[in-house]
Amino acid sequence: MTNAGASEARDRDEAGRARNARPRDGLGRPLPYGGEGVPRQPEGVLRAPEETVAEAQALLVAGRPFHAHEVFEDAWKSGPEEERALWRGLAQLAVGLTHAARGNTVGGARLLRRGAGAVEEWETGQGEDRPYGLDLPGLVRWARELAARVERDSAPVDPRGEAPRLGP
Template sequence: MNARDRDGEGRARSARPRDGLGRPLPYGAAGVERQPEGVVRSPAATVAEAQRLLDAGMPFHAHEVFEDAWKSGPADAAPLWRAMAQLAVGLTHAARGNALGGARLLRRGAASLDGVTQEYGLDLPGLVRWAGELAHRVDGGAVVDAAREAPRLRGGGGLE
């Protein structure tokens, strides 16, 4: 890690550019703008921003949006946002070619949605179906395009 890659409080923060799936690129390469961390959004704004990023083929960035909601929102909503972050990072790993990790995280996220009481208009049954179907296809060797496989978060759940 480059000695300059520290935030104002001295914590390690890689300044390397990233691609649309969050993979580090060489210093000086053109990358995708990073998702700002620690943004507090309403649940509706969280879902809208995450959907925009998923549709753009940037599930890693959508995961960061869900992570912000998980860490800054009410404790009773944390299980929902944590599960949504797992689904997004599962899609990220699947699109990066990490079939084992992608399928595992998709299944973990789907299982974590069981019993969630906060929904915020999300189609949880549809998302569970989407995650299970995608995990099964990834296990079978499917090549994943993150934008094409992006789930519908509201109404319709999985692929439209």
């Protein structure tokens, strides 16, 4: 098949943007078409910040950090400019946990540290460590400790058992 043929076979939304309609497992890995996956998070949803935090927390507790990352990504892309670094950092923490749970220890540790740095930098710039009830110092600590453990043990982690508590 040529590249043009591969491109034409891709899933597209009504606007022609590429979308992957394949079902996904709880860690966001694509499954074969027709397979049994978990419900997908709708993309581009506008939520109040408190709704974002509550929905992401529920997904993390359910062992679905990839899906929590998508919720944070919506806030990052649609929120006010001054909060985008916060939401992007939180999305990186969730996808870091995703990679660590999939067994990608190098990528997981890297994303956990990157997200921790982004959250910490945002917090320092704002002087606010609990926006929307988020425990930012606790999340930074969690991410760095998990990154160190993931690198040391070089083994997949349990996403439910390692899910962070976003607030107090």
